[in-house]
Amino acid sequence: MIVKSNEEFRNVLLKMLSFSKNESDNYILYTNKEKPELGYLINYSRKGYYNLDIADYTIPKDFSISFDNPELLVRFGIVYEGVTEFNIENSPVSSFTPSSFFVIEKDIKGRQRWKKGQHFHGIEITIYESYFNEVIKPNFPNIMDLDAFIKNYTYTYLPLEIVEIIRQLQSLSYKNTLTSIYLESKILECIAILINEVTNSPENAFTNQINYGNINIGNRVIKLTASDIQAIQKAHEILEKNYNNPPTIKALSKMVFLNEQKLKAGFSKHYHMSIGEYINHIRMTVAANLISTTDLSIEDIAYKVGYNYCANFSKMFKKIYGKTPLRFRKTK
Template sequence: MSLTIALHDSSIKEAILDLAENFGFDPEVSENEYCIRIPENLGSGFIKGTQFTHGIGVLEFNFLLNDQLVMEFQKGLIHPLKLLFNRESTILHKFEASEEAQEIHRLESAILSSTPQNNHIFTFPANEPICIYSLEIDRKLFEEKISEFLTDMNDDLMTLFRDLNGTQIFYHKEYYSLDIAKFLEEFTECELLDFMKVVYQEGKTYEILSHQLQQYLDDLNGTGNHKITRKATLDKIENAAEIIKSELDQMDNILTIAKRVGLNQNTLQQGFKRLYKTSVNEYIRNFRIEKAKELLENTDMNITQISYKIGINSRSYFSKLFKKRYGVSPKEYHNQIRKSSEEK
């Protein structure tokens, strides 16, 4: 099934109110934030809007839905410039008059601008985690902020920001850097309150904006090496994760893994923190315990065999980690599985 929602994006507030109306309840409002919680019958998670000064705002999509969701943006007086960062599952974007949709994959960013005759349509898949950060710029209001700098800008950026009424289509997609991933994480995980939170998050928003525009210029003016380097680094980090999964019983140390994939140890650690929200050691430990649970459920291996299979030579240490994660020892969990199987 698919749920289609029509909404305006002339402001952060209006977009959230349109979404809330479609979902059938009022949004939560706090200072400069507007938030709607996904109803249980549709899935889980939230959509949040944060409005800052000079026409800058952020839409955050963090949810998992039971059905596909299509957001169709409508004709309006304002067509904001969007800098979208995809932190999880692949989504689709198309302009209304286009035949085909473009995929925006995990760790990709897109700079997007629509027109009144050719609006955005976003499609979010069902049963996949969605985590999107969309920086929204009302260029009419933002002009006051950057007017004195426009003449010094690159011609492409100057044209983009001077298109105050959104009369020109713009689309640019690329992988974003680990620095931007860090800023996104710092924005979304901010635990400050009230005025301090507003100041901190607005500062992070400008850091994200400036880094993304510089990244765009690097790709535009260079030979493409920056873009290739970002993609290659991400591929190497994901390759390291695959090595961990496939060689769990004979795991090398972090330095050796880093050398195998062609990264230095610090970059590998930073990459895991940005991509997987954990250190390399924690990733290894978590995957070992998840694999152990899978083996307990689906094989006849005993606990000692499983412990060695996941690369832990101490049965007592394995039991300690397993109980910390799942609340029961491996033996207790194995007995539960066996009992449940016998009852069937």
């Protein structure tokens, strides 16, 4: 049998552990009442969106589970005790030892094995893709792109703030005071911390391994690094502030410490337009706003956005908006 989803994997694992379901108001307790020494698994969930699993159990017999799961899942947590052996398709046999961890799974295939007598103790949060698509992104559209991460790679690292949240959730569970609304607030906090870690700290355990893609320079294919992206974003900020008198490519490359070829190719890939196109875009956007909201002459506006010759400005404006600056003003 090959399981095709995270829910199927959980059900088979619980069956192999000989656990049965015991429902409470806020959680489900899985255990074997006849053999309490085998331990337990406590599950809190918002079905289809996320799970919190707190586990402390002993394997009753040797078994393995084969999986072929197309789902995108974000999983992170802490393993306090236990070593799991697994084999991901097209990869050597690996094992996971006690530590904090973070992984984004997608189209994962392989087999996981357990041995009789092994003891496992840990806590894990699993977030489904639907939670990001249906809850997070509609309200926070600029969230980090999960596709940027290397899939099926286990980072043995979590920010300390998340580690503390996980331990707090575990403590509240043991006191039977963990509510669903509090759990969701902490899951959102974990997501916010992860986003902050990735976007505000260019050199960290996550971003050093994020796939920012490749660029072509001549006959070479070059991988963009976190520091490259940081430099390109800095160049973008400089151009945004100095659109009326932008530095040359040569000067800009020195300002952000990135060679000219990589700067030009990387900027085009990251922002989907060349540096020159971006400068024109921001100049014309500012010009259109000034034409619509002020009584400044077309000549003054052209000068404000960086054109020494009004004719050149008018030609570019018409190319972008399909109208001359004067006609654009009359239609507003």
